Amino acid sequence: MVKLASLKQGRDGQLMVVSRDLSRAITADGIAPTLQAALDYWAETEPALQALYQQLNQGNCADSFAFNQADCASPLPRAYQWADGSAYVNHVELVRKARGAEIPASFWTDPLMYQGMSDDFIGPCEDICLADEAWGIDFEGEIAIITGDVPMGTPAERAAPHIKLLMLVNDVSLRNLIPGELAKGFGFFQSKPASSFSPVAITPDELGDAWQDTRVHHRLRVHLNGELFGEPDAGTDMTFNFAQLLAHVSFSRTLCAGSIIGSGTVSNVNRSTGSCCLAERRMLEILEQGEARTPFMKFGDRVRIEMLDQQGQSIFGAIDQQVTKYEAL
Structure with missing residues (x-):
């Protein structure tokens, strides 16, 4: 521990x-x-x-x-690899449903994954500096693992020992840039700026019984401008556990120690738990009211992402960040 x-x-x-x-x-x-x-x-x-x-x-x-x-900087201020999945397929299904599209059956059996920038992560209490509010600034509350060296072709049933540390993530997304990039058929790039991670990384055994089946069974709490935005249970409705995500990433490549793999936005089918990103709430509003009413983040907005244990003690510390305007040099 x-x-x-x-x-x-x-x-x-x-x-x-x-x-x-x-x-x-x-x-x-x-x-x-x-x-x-x-x-x-x-x-x-x-x-x-x-x-x-x-x-x-x-x-x-x-x-x-x-x-x-x-x-604190992020536990790894820069990393050799940062791959983010979408393990909560409920979240993906919701986003697609809002635009009248069904998800392919393969989404339930084969994880989605993208490779993000890893050369310069944001510190957990540092500003998110971006040039334009019109980009559709969003937060995404997630969990991530840090691996040791992982051989190519590691199956899910042998992946757990390669998970060395856990931490929280704010995977910043620029929602209004995503459609144009995905339309090119070549994935995210400009729409996925630097992410940030919790001040503290922990070994999985620190979680005790809350670490089961390589899932974290605690609520992930997200506050926006001081108000609770969501607190879904991270162990519930996680279609692919971290062992499965690790097997997916190592399918055709080896991973070096210090590789980071994210869970994707934590999301529950039970909507009463709230959401861990603005896009999900906006999609629910479209489905229920015909239009999105919750705006994306503006300069000056603050997001806080944290996980508490059963005694109310912070496990990883908090990601606590304000969005500010980036001024080019």
């Missing part, structure tokens, strides 16, 4: 071990300078990180300091 974060420093951050209650932290440079370095030699570094974590939780680290989420 261990919780890890990256202090903002250079391009790849400085590795920290964070206490279970997210109150204290200690740098782990005696074990590995960065999270990527720790993942590269995980068999050697994980036991040492776990020992330091235990000492920190027991209050036996004289060099510990108060943990400040705003000082």
Whole structure:
């Protein structure tokens, strides 16, 4: 068991071990300078990180300091690979239904996946800087795994041990740019700017019984401008678990340690739990009222994405970001 974060420093951050209650932290440079370095030699570094974590939780680290989420970069400030799926097929079906289209039967048996930009992630408390509100700025609350080295052709039944860490995601989407890009038949690019991740990444065993069948069985809470927007259960209605997503990504390629795979927008069939993105709410409005009434994000809007345990304690810390206008240099 261990919780890890990256202090903002250079391009790849400085590795920290964070206490279970997210109150204290200690740098782990005696074990590995960065999270990527720790993942590269995980068999050697994980036991040492776990020992330091235990000492920190027991209050036996004289060099510990108060943990400040705003000082964190994303756990991996940049990564060799970021692949995002759409594991909640209910979400995909809803979006298609709003425009009168049925989903192909294969969507229920073969995961959707796109490869996003991974060279410069946004910090969990940093602004989302974009040039134009007309692009249709949206947040997407998700969960992601970080892998170790994964052989090509790894089947789902042998994928779980390759899942080293978990974290939350805000996969920013520019909805009004997506249709034109998809019409080209070559996938997302401009419509998918930099994503951000929770301040803290955790080993799956930190979740206890909430980690089952490589799914996270907790609610993902999203607030927009201080008001609860949605809190669907991430373990419910997840058509493809993380082992299946990992098998899909490694089908024809090996993955290096530090590869990130996202779940796609968390979504429940039970609409009373709310949504984790604006597009889903807008689609529900179209189906129920004939038109979308909820606007996309404007400059100054703030989104907060967080997951709490049964005692109400934050597990990963919070992604807490404001949308601001980007001014070109």
